[in-house]
Amino acid sequence: MGDPRSAPAEARQIFGDALPVAERFAEFLADAGVVRGLIGPREADRLWERHLLNCAVLSEAVPESSTVIDIGSGAGLPGLVLAIVRPDLSITLLEPLLRRTTFLSEAVDLLKLANVEVRRARAEEVARDYEADVVTARAVAPLERLVTWALPLLRPGGELLALKGERAAQELDEAAPVLQRFGVRTAELRRLGQGRVEPPTTIVRVVAERTPRRAKGSRKRSS
Ligand SMILES: C[S@@+](CC[C@H](N)C(=O)[O-])C[C@H]1O[C@@H](n2cnc3c(N)ncnc32)[C@H](O)[C@@H]1O
Numbered sequence: 001m002g003d004p005r006s007a008p009a010e011a012r013q014i015f016g017d018a019l020p021v022a023e024r025f026a027e028f029l030a031d032a033g034v035v036r037g038l039i040g041p042r043e044a045d046r047l048w049e050r051h052l053l054n055c056a057v058l059s060e061a062v063p064e065s066s067t068v069i070d071i072g073s074g075a076g077l078p079g080l081v082l083a084i085v086r087p088d089l090s091i092t093l094l095e096p097l098l099r100r101t102t103f104l105s106e107a108v109d110l111l112k113l114a115n116v117e118v119r120r121a122r123a124e125e126v127a128r129d130y131e132a133d134v135v136t137a138r139a140v141a142p143l144e145r146l147v148t149w150a151l152p153l154l155r156p157g158g159e160l161l162a163l164k165g166e167r168a169a170q171e172l173d174e175a176a177p178v179l180q181r182f183g184v185r186t187a188e189l190r191r192l193g194q195g196r197v198e199p200p201t202t203i204v205r206v207v208a209e210r211t212p213r214r215a216k217g218s219r220k221r222s223s
Pocket residue numbers: 071072073074075076077078094095096097100121122123124137138139140
């Protein structure tokens with residue numbers, strides 16, 4: 001059997017020319033990420049299957065040259081993976097904990113990623129600073145709370161792409177009142193990476209209709 005930490009065959013297809021950078025990130029996660037407690041020790045042997053590949057296929061849902069905010073990046077999932085696979089995107093990794101933003105900044109330097117900014121903040125505190133095309137999040141909050149953090153960060157017509165697990169449909173139902181409050185007309189489940197990752201990645205896609213808590217004319221301020 002091969003080394004469980006080395007990239008599986010599908011990683012070549014999914015990451016393409018960016019595979020060496022993804023491999024470097026996998027090593028950094030398996031070493032510093034575990035030592036500093038950003039990911040559990042058991043995750044080191046299943047980084048590709050459980051984390052890197054299913055985050056990378058989120059790329060299918062992100063339009064060309066988008067500005068993206070990843071809420072609660074933690075160790076860089078999915079935001080940093082998206083930055084590796086999609087150099088055309090401008091990505092802000094939003095994370096309140098210093099230990100995690102330090103790790104993220106080190107990873108950005110190590111991987112020489114020019115399209116990533118790391119910001120230490122809570123999503124609900126920085127709505128006035130952004131008017132993003134896309135907000136991403138994985139394992140941060142139930143959808144009904146995530147919507148209240150994400151929609152104010154988006155431009156009208158922008159999209160929240162929330163990676164969700166088996167409860168995705170139930171979370172979507174539970175979020176109905178808050179989606180209605182925000183005037184959302186498009187909120188749907190999508191499966192990404194079909195035929196490329198097993199199981200496919202489930203996301204909830206929510207399109208922002210209006211942005212009730214944003215000051216007018218507030219394009220992203222410089223960081
Ligand atoms: C369970 S971790 C998930 C990390 C990563 N997204 C992943 O999938 O591995 C949740 C992360 O959300 C961050 N977080 C919690 N509340 C937040 C908030 N209000 N705004 C932004 N990030 C938040 C936490 O600090 C933590 O890093």
